[in-house]
Amino acid sequence: MKDADKAFEDFVRARSAALVRYGYVLTGNPHDAADLAQEALARLGSAWSRVRRKDDPEGYARTTMARLHISRWRRRRRERLSADLPELGYTDPGLDRAEGDGGLWRALATLPRRQRAVLVLRYYEQYTDEEIAALLRISRGTVRSQAARALDKLRASGVPAHTSATVGKGR
Amino acid sequence: MMNQLEEDLTHTLLDAADHAPAPDGGFLDGVCRRRRARRRRRVAGVAGCAAVLTVVGGVAITNLSPGSTEQQLPFATSDWSGTVPDFAAADPPDEVWPEAVHRLPATLPSGSGYQVFAVLGGDRYLVRTGKPSASAPSVFNAKTGEVVFLGTEQMRNRPDSSSTDWTTAVGDYAVWFGTAGVDNGRRWHAEIWTARLDGTGGPKKIATVPDHGHTPPLIGVLGDSLYWDEAGLLGRKSTAIYRLPVTGGTPRRVPDSDGYRLFGLSPWADTANHFIAQDAPTSSTGVLWNVETGERRPWVAHNHARTVTCGPRICTGTTRGGKYFVQRLDGTGFRELPYPKDGFNATPAIAGRFSVGTFETSRGYVWYIWDLVDDKVASTAATTNGSPGAENGTFDGFEGSTFQWRADDGSVRVLDLGTIG
Known part of the structure; x- marks a missing residue:
């Protein structure tokens, strides 16, 4: 494995939990949170060498997550026209505490x-x-x-x- | 200023994040699959995530396990409850842990004051004496009053170079280090000395760590061996950790220790530097490494952290808002303390089980000793001179193993943290 790939994987291992937490407060849904974090990390991976040189891969991932989240909102508003159910009824174990x-x-x-x-x-x-x-x-x-x-x-x-x-x- | 709704919102978001389901072991695989899918779409052929992973088409949603535990993550399970006790309302150490407190005379028979570094058993204590301190420790028998100096006569008179700032007992030996100036003080070496605790055989210099500056390296203990890194407190990048039996010999480089630094909590080392300028931003991630077992514990700073340092149980630091905080190694359990960053400090002790430090009150500084495992805390009376120091306690011994203070009658009390069950 190349050093850059290993560094990227190490970053994912180290930061995935924090990014999913961030995704969770952004989306309110654990599956969307993981989806969002994975997609942002995949994009980060594609830009890893460039972003790493700037020394802020986490900032890149978080920014990507926020922008992706909003763009999905725009997209899903259109999707709802075709009866895509909103996700308001979802509950999860963390909800009770919250x-x-x-x-x-x-x-x-x-x-x-x-x-x-x-x-x-x-x-x-x-x-x-x-x-x-x-x-x-x-x-x-x-x-x-x-x-x-x-x-x-x-x-x-x-x-x-x-x-x-x-x-x-x-x- | 935030209003109540905004404050509630902040706490709600933080609490929700703390209880967010953890990603499972397939998370990284999912990221890798997405990278490959993106690459295929872009018809680009750069190598991606680990080649050992099976390529699976499509964009899979990784399995999340709501309620999954931290054991499934690379983070270590924390045995800290997540609560922060009220330090100001705590009882004194001899009421909280009476079985671990030793009551000793106010002075040695010579009338000299002393500082206890280690409780040896059988009424014997490894101590530092003299003002200024002698450059070798002594063994004080509180029952007989006997004091055995472990250094040479020259050391008793404290030559310009040495100190006993770091002293401990390892097996039958006392170990201490000093610094020695060479080239008329233009360079400084660190020297590691040992002597048998019974005083026989005389002191022996077992190692010299060259060009270590005026500040000696941190030294850890692994069984009957000592270890240190090449970075010390000088901010240099650690290139290795070295190990040496207390009986002497040739220092051996510890395999795979490149990049790790000691931070004063055996047997752990960290990729992050714990000794940087106050308020300078610290790393937001790091990995603790147990030099003895090889266990690695990654840690991440909470989003609100400006500075952070981690021990094997909790991390502490300051927020961007200037408050002191604690958190678990995985960033959860974030709790701000009601003290400004300049009015509070915390030092981990005994493999991170304890956090010891001072906090500021209107009456002066107060020492606290916090047991993270049993959720107990003790504190001392406030100083009257407004600054932390020896007036109401000293936290000393090897990696903070003893806390010493004076009782109202002037006698010495020593809390031996290592014996708290």
């Missing part, structure tokens, strides 16, 4: 993918709105509006929000 949040995890599943991705990038990855904008190739204003709409929907869904609305984080 349900200790008063339904927030389940409410996240009702969000459009781009809105959800913006929230994940902002509150899980802790990116600034500018970073999110660059990553998703959208404007900062779109990031803020998507986040605001998403938060409004979460509040409207009846999850126990305790304080008044906030739009953006002033970052």
Whole structure:
């Protein structure tokens, strides 16, 4: 095996769990999470030499996952016209634990993918709105509006929000 | 500032990630199949993932196993519960582990203070004495009051070069190292010395590690052997780990040790450098290697980590937000501690079972000793001078095996972490 292939496989072994976790919060579904992580890693593998020289293969994989996730959302919206069932009813063993949040995890599943991705990038990855904008190739204003709409929907869904609305984080 | 919903959202996402199903052993195969499929589509012929894998057409979804355990991953199973105790509310060590605490006189019979490095049994203790410290240790018999100095007379008077900062007992021997200046102090060698604990035979220099700078290398213990790496604390890349019997001989290069560094927790080494400038970003991944058994434990930093170092049980570090945190080696169990990064520190001890350090309170610094396996914690009274130091405790001994403090009556208390069952 070539050194580059071994290095790539070592990277996959070391980071697959973290990337699947990231995929899980992006998609809310363990199978989609693995699907997303594998696809992003396969693309990373194809670009391994170039990406590795830049010394940020994980950033490449995560960015690919976020963009893939949204592009799939666009594609699946079309697919739903042909009766593709939404995945809102899925449950998994991790859901019970996450349900200790008063339904927030389940409410996240009702969000459009781009809105959800913006929230994940902002509150899980802790990116600034500018970073999110660059990553998703959208404007900062779109990031803020998507986040605001998403938060409004979460509040409207009846999850126990305790304080008044906030739009953006002033970052 | 986040509002409550945003805070809840952050915690919900982190918790969900912690409990996400783990990828199973077929995950890598699935990635490789996708790479081949992409390559076929692009009609390109670069070699891909391991050739031993069977090529399977199509884009398979790898089997995920909801609820699967960490044993299926390359990560080691953690025996840390994931909870962080309230350090500030802990009882003192002699109430938490009374059976492991030794009560000793305030001074040696000579009136000199002392620092215990190892509990030898039979009321005997391996100690450092003198101010400044002698450059060889002594054995103190607390029952008889006898003190046997293990070095030469020259060492007793502390020549300019040596110290007993690192001392331990290995079998029937005391082992310590010092640094020796050569070329009028332009270069420094590390020297490893041994002496029988009964004081017979005199000290013996068993190894010199040349050109190691002013800071001696970290030395580990494997059975009756010592080992060290070539990187030490100087930030150099480790090219090998060496092993030497405590009785002396020729240092032997440990096979497959290239790239691993010791970090002060025998018998483990790490691919990451634990000794870099404070606040400098650290590696986000690494592999711990048990030099004795060959076991490898990969670790990954949580997304929020800015700096991280890992022992065989947990990782600790600082977040981008400047908080101290702990996590498991696989990145799960991420918990921020309620202390700023400058107000807290943690050092692993006894194969990573314990984490020992200080935290800052309004009354001064407090030492804590945290047993990760039994979920117990002890802490000392706060200092009054506002800085951590010997006033309310010292954490010493080989790789942090002893914690020493003074009781209210001035007598010495020593917690022997290695004997906590």
